[in-house]
Amino acid sequence: MSDNIYKPYLMEIDNVIEETPDVRTFRLKFKNAEDAEKFTFKAGQFGEYSVFGEGESTFCVASSPTRKGYIECTFRKAGRVTNALANLEAGDTVGFRGPYGNTFPIEEWEGKNLLYIAGGIALPPMRCVIWNTIDLREKYKDITIVYGARTVSDLVYKHELKEWEERPDIRLVTTVDPGGQTPDWKGEIGFVPMVLEKLAPSSENTIAILCGPPVMIKFTMPVLKKLGFQDKDIYTTLENRMKCGFGKCGRCNVGKVFVCKDGPVFSYEQILSLPEEY
Amino acid sequence: METTRKLIRKQSLEKLYKLLSETRKIYAPVIAADKQVEYKYNPAFSDITFDHIRSTLSAKNVVFPKVENLFTFTNSKTESTINDIDLNKIPEVILWGAHPCDNAAFDILRSIFCWDITDEFFSKRLEKLVVIGLSCHQSDDYCFCTSVGLAPESSKGSDILLSRLQNGDYHAQILTEKGNSILNMAGELFEPVSAEKELITEVKGKFSHEQVTEKLKTAFENPFWVENSLRCIGCGACAYVCPTCACFDIQDETKGKNGKRYRSWDSCGFGLFTLHTSGHNPREVQSQRWRQRIMHKFSYMPERNESLGCVGCGRCSSGCPVDMNIAEQLEALQKI
Numbered sequence: 001m002s003d004n005i006y007k008p009y010l011m012e013i014d015n016v017i018e019e020t021p022d023v024r025t026f027r028l029k030f031k032n033a034e035d036a037e038k039f040t041f042k043a044g045q046f047g048e049y050s051v052f053g054e055g056e057s058t059f060c061v062a063s064s065p066t067r068k069g070y071i072e073c074t075f076r077k078a079g080r081v082t083n084a085l086a087n088l089e090a091g092d093t094v095g096f097r098g099p100y101g102n103t104f105p106i107e108e109w110e111g112k113n114l115l116y117i118a119g120g121i122a123l124p125p126m127r128c129v130i131w132n133t134i135d136l137r138e139k140y141k142d143i144t145i146v147y148g149a150r151t152v153s154d155l156v157y158k159h160e161l162k163e164w165e166e167r168p169d170i171r172l173v174t175t176v177d178p179g180g181q182t183p184d185w186k187g188e189i190g191f192v193p194m195v196l197e198k199l200a201p202s203s204e205n206t207i208a209i210l211c212g213p214p215v216m217i218k219f220t221m222p223v224l225k226k227l228g229f230q231d232k233d234i235y236t237t238l239e240n241r242m243k244c245g246f247g248k249c250g251r252c253n254v255g256k257v258f259v260c261k262d263g264p265v266f267s268y269e270q271i272l273s274l275p276e277e278y
Numbered sequence: 279m280e281t282t283r284k285l286i287r288k289q290s291l292e293k294l295y296k297l298l299s300e301t302r303k304i305y306a307p308v309i310a311a312d313k314q315v316e317y318k319y320n321p322a323f324s325d326i327t328f329d330h331i332r333s334t335l336s337a338k339n340v341v342f343p344k345v346e347n348l349f350t351f352t353n354s355k356t357e358s359t360i361n362d363i364d365l366n367k368i369p370e371v372i373l374w375g376a377h378p379c380d381n382a383a384f385d386i387l388r389s390i391f392c393w394d395i396t397d398e399f400f401s402k403r404l405e406k407l408v409v410i411g412l413s414c415h416q417s418d419d420y421c422f423c424t425s426v427g428l429a430p431e432s433s434k435g436s437d438i439l440l441s442r443l444q445n446g447d448y449h450a451q452i453l454t455e456k457g458n459s460i461l462n463m464a465g466e467l468f469e470p471v472s473a474e475k476e477l478i479t480e481v482k483g484k485f486s487h488e489q490v491t492e493k494l495k496t497a498f499e500n501p502f503w504v505e506n507s508l509r510c511i512g513c514g515a516c517a518y519v520c521p522t523c524a525c526f527d528i529q530d531e532t533k534g535k536n537g538k539r540y541r542s543w544d545s546c547g548f549g550l551f552t553l554h555t556s557g558h559n560p561r562e563v564q565s566q567r568w569r570q571r572i573m574h575k576f577s578y579m580p581e582r583n584e585s586l587g588c589v590g591c592g593r594c595s596s597g598c599p600v601d602m603n604i605a606e607q608l609e610a611l612q613k614i
Contacts, residue, residue, distance in 0.1 A: 253574070
């Protein structure tokens with residue numbers, strides 16, 4: 001075993017899904033069987049994915065720990081590394097370091113209703129915990145997923161949205177911004193906060209998990225508060241820029257908190273105690 | 279270990295240096311052609327300075343190099359292979375003649391690199407390092423070690439600490455097992471202590487670090503940060519010269535099929551440091567970055583790393599192109 005904490009696992013791209021014109025999902029398998037055997041992670045954790053020669057980029061593990069033998073990641077082509085990743089194909093090699101960070105406290109949530117609210121590219125950081133709790137379905141009460149994107153083509157995981165929609169034990173509400181619908185769109189039309197307000201889910205015995213662009217969070221929080229959600233029952237993830245992933249490089253700090261060690265999962269109660277540096 | 283006190287004659291120092299350099303690399307301060315004081319590996323003994331107040335860069339490069347390969351790799355069409363770094367090949371190094379502030383910084387760096395999981399690149403280097411420190415017999419207005427709990431003759435971080443005597447000889451405190459092994463190896467060069475007076479400079483206290491840490495608990499939103507950072511040009515020099523700044527970047531470089539992933543010193547003073555790919559920047563203006571620098575060293579680190587992130591060497595002030603003086607600022611901060 002190497003002492004080198006910066007040395008990534010070598011992963012083979014097993015499968016590529018083009019989610020939207022600029023969003024891809026990779027299924028990655030460990031090249032070394034021993035690494036695959038030893039690797040474990042929990043919902044909410046993240047890793048450093050790399051293209052050798054281009055560098056590393058930070059995303060959550062988007063697949064559930066209940067699905068063994070592989071990990072998945074979903075990313076948007078945005079910078080140097082994600083553009084290089086997007087140019088790769090099945091069979092190519094990437095690097096992966098992880099898992100890092102804390103986890104969604106899903107054991108504490110047992111026996112409760114779960115309300116997932118996501119916007120755009122923020123469904124991937126939530127997909128892991130969504131599948132994790134669906135795969136342990138009997139431990140949770142109602143599971144509701146509210147997912148919005150600017151346009152129909154910006155919705156990620158379209159094949160899974162269909163699966164969730166068809167399951168009787170999951171309530172899925174999808175929405176697109178006004179003007180983003182297609183002629184055959186059957187979901188809601190409107191911004192996530194408004195759709196949530198109309199849906200008016202009960203806050204009774206319910207945990208809300210919220211991920212999305214800052215503007216969505218800003219307008220969704222008052223709706224959740226109006227519905228009676230306590231700050232400690234609302235969870236989100238922070239996404240500060242990182243390099244090392246384990247509390248050394250000094251980049252992701254929000255006040256005294258390391259997003260990479262103390263997060264990325266935070267309750268809204270914790271978020272309120274932080275300076276606004278995220 | 280109980281401290282052993284010895285005398286080492288001026289002329290014996292060179293013998294000690296020669297003896298040590300037979301088996302180990304030595305990192306020592308020399309006066310460069312541009313009159314700046316810089317650390318070099320294995321300089322000639324005659325080039326080493328014993329009279330400098332502060333080197334331009336601190337000695338931290340010896341345990342946390344400016345640029346350090348994390349591994350190298352080779353790419354083919356679809357394959358990549360990693361060639362790991364053999365951390366056991368890190369050589370034994372003697373840091374020679376570094377001042378107490380620089381030596382106290384190693385424990386602070388350890389509190390960053392070794393909290394939670396251990397960074398072996400750093401810890402192996404520190405493990406292989408022997409520090410022969412030199413008390414300060416000179417100081418200037420930039421020095422403020424006494425404001426951060428240290429002193430010109432602090433032994434913290436030294437394995438052997440030398441202090442100059444009036445007649446040019448040195449007293450040597452042998453402080454650790456590592457120091458003791460040098461004493462055992464060169465016993466004939468160490469003599470019983472003399473009655474000669476040790477030359478130790480005086481560094482005046484400028485602020486109380488306890489009070490600064492206390493004040494920072496409620497100072498986050500204070501206009502102080504904007505008012506006191508308007509002239510900051512975000513050049514990052516303060517972080518590069520600092521003995522305790524440990525923030526780093528990780529990048530890849532390739533030449534054909536071969537490449538390396540390395541880390542290099544970075545600075546929280548740079549706008550790019552926290553910039554997200556989306557364009558959002560959690561610390562988008564310089565005042566927020568200046569606040570982060572002070573908060574990190576005097577508030578967050580005492581709480582999270584149980585150590586202050588400053589040794590009072592004064593380099594960030596003496597090296598600042600726009601004369602931002604950290605000791606003056608902290609003095610002012612205490613009064614807000």
